[in-house]
Amino acid sequence: xxxxxxxxxxxxxxxxxxxxxxxxxxxxxxxxxxxxxxxxxxxxxxxxxxxxxxxxxxxxxxxxxxxxxxxxxxxxxxxxxxxxxxxxxxxxxxxxxxxxxxxxxxxxxxxxxxxxxxxxxxxxxxxxxxxxxxxxxxxxxxxxxxxxxxxxxxxxxxxxxxxxxxxxxxxxxxxxxxxxxxxxxxxxxxxxxxxxxxxxxxxxxxxxxxxxxxxxxxxxxxxxxxxxxxxxxxxxxxx
Amino acid sequence: xxxxxxxxxxxxxxxxxxxxxxxxxxxxxxxxxxxxxxxxxxxxxxxxxxxxxxxxxxxxxxxxxxxxxxxxxxxxxxxxxxxxxxxxxxxxxxxxxxxxxxxxxxxxxxxxxxxxxxxxxxxxxxxxxxxxxxxxxxxxxxxxxxxxxxxxxxxxxxxxxxxxxxxxxxxxxxxxxxxxxxxxxxxxxxxxxxxxxxxxxxxxxxxxxxxxxxxxxxxxxxxxxxxxxxxxxxxxxxx
Numbered sequence: 001x002x003x004x005x006x007x008x009x010x011x012x013x014x015x016x017x018x019x020x021x022x023x024x025x026x027x028x029x030x031x032x033x034x035x036x037x038x039x040x041x042x043x044x045x046x047x048x049x050x051x052x053x054x055x056x057x058x059x060x061x062x063x064x065x066x067x068x069x070x071x072x073x074x075x076x077x078x079x080x081x082x083x084x085x086x087x088x089x090x091x092x093x094x095x096x097x098x099x100x101x102x103x104x105x106x107x108x109x110x111x112x113x114x115x116x117x118x119x120x121x122x123x124x125x126x127x128x129x130x131x132x133x134x135x136x137x138x139x140x141x142x143x144x145x146x147x148x149x150x151x152x153x154x155x156x157x158x159x160x161x162x163x164x165x166x167x168x169x170x171x172x173x174x175x176x177x178x179x180x181x182x183x184x185x186x187x188x189x190x191x192x193x194x195x196x197x198x199x200x201x202x203x204x205x206x207x208x209x210x211x212x213x214x215x216x217x218x219x220x221x222x223x224x225x226x227x228x229x230x231x232x233x234x235x236x237x238x239x
Numbered sequence: 240x241x242x243x244x245x246x247x248x249x250x251x252x253x254x255x256x257x258x259x260x261x262x263x264x265x266x267x268x269x270x271x272x273x274x275x276x277x278x279x280x281x282x283x284x285x286x287x288x289x290x291x292x293x294x295x296x297x298x299x300x301x302x303x304x305x306x307x308x309x310x311x312x313x314x315x316x317x318x319x320x321x322x323x324x325x326x327x328x329x330x331x332x333x334x335x336x337x338x339x340x341x342x343x344x345x346x347x348x349x350x351x352x353x354x355x356x357x358x359x360x361x362x363x364x365x366x367x368x369x370x371x372x373x374x375x376x377x378x379x380x381x382x383x384x385x386x387x388x389x390x391x392x393x394x395x396x397x398x399x400x401x402x403x404x405x406x407x408x409x410x411x412x413x414x415x416x417x418x419x420x421x422x423x424x425x426x427x428x429x430x431x432x433x434x435x436x437x438x439x440x441x442x443x444x445x446x447x448x449x450x451x452x453x454x455x456x457x458x459x460x461x462x463x464x465x466x467x468x469x470x471x472x473x474x475x476x477x478x
Contacts, residue, residue: 111440112439157430157431161438162438165438165461186425188423189430190431192396192423193435195397196396196435197440198397199397199404201439201440203439221408222407222408
């Protein structure tokens with residue numbers, strides 16, 4: 001059972017697999033160090049992709065995935081917009097028709113007993129942007145549409161992650177205060193949660209783009225080596 | 240300089256003032272204990288307001304403010320909607336015409352060196368709900384429209400509260416990562432921030448309704464004695 005980033009690493013090391021990362025524009029120390037670390041630990045092979053322009057490098061990285069020469073794409077010191085443009089390219093990109101591009105973050109905190117995944121909801125209705133559709137989604141979950149998982153909501157963060165808070169509110173939930181995943185109502189709430197957990201709750205975090213043909217590691221420029229390393233682990237275990 | 244709830248209490252005790260709290264429907268232990276504590280510490284006099292119905296009790300509490308018999312209104316075990324209805328009553332209520340009702344929260348956290356105040360923004364434009372108006376607000380602040388304070392935004396929580404994060408992002412701000420107040424883009428972001436700080440960052444919190452003729456303490460039913468006590472302190476220092 002993976003409950004920490006360290007568990008992720010141990011699982012990857014035990015698997016003996018060595019997936020390949022195509023990293024685009026590795027010009028900063030944190031990205032470089034994170035890639036060296038996974039290479040040294042033997043959990044991945046890394047390719048540093050350069051180009052005459054950032055656009056060119058991004059296209060090359062995406063092409064490596066298409067050619068089956070790499071399993072994961074990673075962003076170095078290149079604008080996220082430029083990499084996304086290559087990923088979203090209609091013919092040469094990495095997003096299959098009909099797939100939804102999603103960014104999933106995961107946080108490890110000393111005050112929660114397991115990893116907590118966070119992503120934002122899609123296409124809210126303009127009329128009831130945040131409370132519409134819950135019943136439908138819960139029914140779909142009960143019919144196993146999302147695989148073996150329990151879904152409940154709307155719930156506030158405390159009721160979702162604390163049985164004590166749930167009981168104090170006098171409500172019940174199939175989650176029992178044991179949420180593994182929080183789907184935030186919008187990017188504003190997601191961002192406020194994510195940033196404040198890092199700053200005030202000592203959270204270690206990672207993030208990966210999903211919905212694409214392969215996991216894409218898209219760290220922020222300001223992310224530490226550790227955050228970039230954790231994001232690589234997250235991409236590797238999601239393969 | 241008030242940097243903790245304890246500083247608030249010390250300041251109130253040193254002031255020698257003894258303001259009066261009209262508490263409506265004090266039927267739960269936490270509210271009762273919190274009121275007894277401020278009474279015993281000599282920082283406030285408390286009145287327990289009852290009625291034949293909750294609506295009646297709410298009206299009586301509001302009337303006490305009008306009659307100058309109390310300085311602060313507090314909610315006990317009564318629905319917030321019922322107390323709000325009495326507060327918002329056009330003739331007999333507590334919201335002067337043209338005033339905006341706002342809920343301000345404050346958090347004390349072991350990972351921040353001072354109190355952090357949080358409230359939600361008002362009336363976002365439907366077109367650009369969260370980024371509109373920043374320039375106007377900053378200009379008004381520079382012209383001293385809000386009194387002696389520095390205003391900047393949009394900023395994420397980390398850039399607002401950490402000089403380190405601000406520098407890592409390569410941006411500058413008059414706040415220098417020293418924000419005292421966060422104005423959240425919407426109630427969803429505010430709620431996610433507030434609840435997760437309490438649950439994951441060990442935050443002690445308090446909240447007060449402002450814009451009204453007097454501060455109104457409106458705790459959640461599930462709030463602890465300590466949270467209710469802190470909210471009373473917050474109301475008292477904001478007089």
